[in-house]
Amino acid sequence: MHAAALMLADSRFPGGGHAHSGGLEEAVARGLVHSESDLAPFLAGRLRTAGELAAVFAGAAAHAGRRDAGVDHWRLLDAELDARTPSPAQRTASRAQGRGTLRAVSHLVLDTLAAATPRPHHPIAVGAVVGASEGAPADAALTVAYLAVSGPASAAVRLLGLDPFAVNALVMRLIPVMHTVAEYAVRHAGTDPADLPAPAAVGLDLLAEAHDRHSQKEVRLFAS
Amino acid sequence: MVHLVSSACAPLGGDELVLDVRVGAGATLRLAGVAATVALPGQHAGPSRTTVRVDLEGALEYLPEPTVVTARADHTAVLTADLSDRASLRWREILVLGRSGESPGRCRSGLSVRRAGRPVLRQQLDIGDRELDASPAGLAGKRVSGTGLLLDGSTPAAAGGPWWSRVPIDGGALTTVLADDVVSALAVLTTSMPG
Numbered sequence: 001m002h003a004a005a006l007m008l009a010d011s012r013f014p015g016g017g018h019a020h021s022g023g024l025e026e027a028v029a030r031g032l033v034h035s036e037s038d039l040a041p042f043l044a045g046r047l048r049t050a051g052e053l054a055a056v057f058a059g060a061a062a063h064a065g066r067r068d069a070g071v072d073h074w075r076l077l078d079a080e081l082d083a084r085t086p087s088p089a090q091r092t093a094s095r096a097q098g099r100g101t102l103r104a105v106s107h108l109v110l111d112t113l114a115a116a117t118p119r120p121h122h123p124i125a126v127g128a129v130v131g132a133s134e135g136a137p138a139d140a141a142l143t144v145a146y147l148a149v150s151g152p153a154s155a156a157v158r159l160l161g162l163d164p165f166a167v168n169a170l171v172m173r174l175i176p177v178m179h180t181v182a183e184y185a186v187r188h189a190g191t192d193p194a195d196l197p198a199p200a201a202v203g204l205d206l207l208a209e210a211h212d213r214h215s216q217k218e219v220r221l222f223a224s
Numbered sequence: 225m226v227h228l229v230s231s232a233c234a235p236l237g238g239d240e241l242v243l244d245v246r247v248g249a250g251a252t253l254r255l256a257g258v259a260a261t262v263a264l265p266g267q268h269a270g271p272s273r274t275t276v277r278v279d280l281e282g283a284l285e286y287l288p289e290p291t292v293v294t295a296r297a298d299h300t301a302v303l304t305a306d307l308s309d310r311a312s313l314r315w316r317e318i319l320v321l322g323r324s325g326e327s328p329g330r331c332r333s334g335l336s337v338r339r340a341g342r343p344v345l346r347q348q349l350d351i352g353d354r355e356l357d358a359s360p361a362g363l364a365g366k367r368v369s370g371t372g373l374l375l376d377g378s379t380p381a382a383a384g385g386p387w388w389s390r391v392p393i394d395g396g397a398l399t400t401v402l403a404d405d406v407v408s409a410l411a412v413l414t415t416s417m418p419g
Contacts, residue, residue, distance in 0.1 A: 045355065203364040209382075
């Protein structure tokens, strides 16, 4: 694992990831998740949908970052991920974390990305940072696959008071799936952005939109 | 107005259907189904595939009836639409996870829409993976998934309920719904994009 990936996956990395629950807060508010046993399918589903999409774009961005792609390519990647993220609430959450990630690092390659889009999607920012540091697409893909579950898992501990050891055991059980998702992403790292996979996460999109509507009327702990 | 009629239960495993639709500037086409599409396994093993390619400069309304994904189906449906700057599209898709009391087979539904060469919406929905069908991240245990896309230059406000949402998207709106039955899903799609 590349050290840039370790930095990005660290919960102490100041990229703002702690403010997002990945749809878990809305799922908890509705009673869809209230224990470790129903957190498991939530996390597994999230990893294999939103996590897979994030991994695909992080891998592609790392591939682009390693070869110092131009502004046009970054714009294209960003537009293609936007087209795969129809929920405005999901777009905002992803761009907030992408912006936060860029603010916490510095590199010439990232200046090109920032010139293309000052608020890039999170997986693209992560991939760009890893690629700029000469890390591999696999490092970037695995990082966002891990973050796709570690964020909601930690949110579950805070929202439901679940046993942190039991919750971490759930995350650990998903490690083989994280690798499967990352390997799938790596196979597409050099693919034309238009042809990158586009796995839907219908439930997460609906939870994100509902979270956004509710957070305008009542206090929520997480931004998404 | 064109009705698409399947001669028998279709598609079956092994079927490969390609439909090319071209609507020129100033023209309006309404494509509708007459009955539900029932995705079934064929006599010989093998997946079925439906590809619809749309080249749009005028207006297209494409409102097929629901697709029922039966137990041993292995079906892929792909819709690719290329819109010019002033083209307009109204489309919906309703996928049903199995007949009454039946678990679904596999169905992959891909949607790819571009306007003036720019990507607007790209999404692939996989049905029939037990874990994803049941997870709140996927289909949340619902039996019916509905999608409605309206790209006509309008800007409907965002709206939604627990299991549906309408969001603005590049000169139009995307409505997404998960429901327990077709009637409820259709009601949401019809109300969300009237016309």
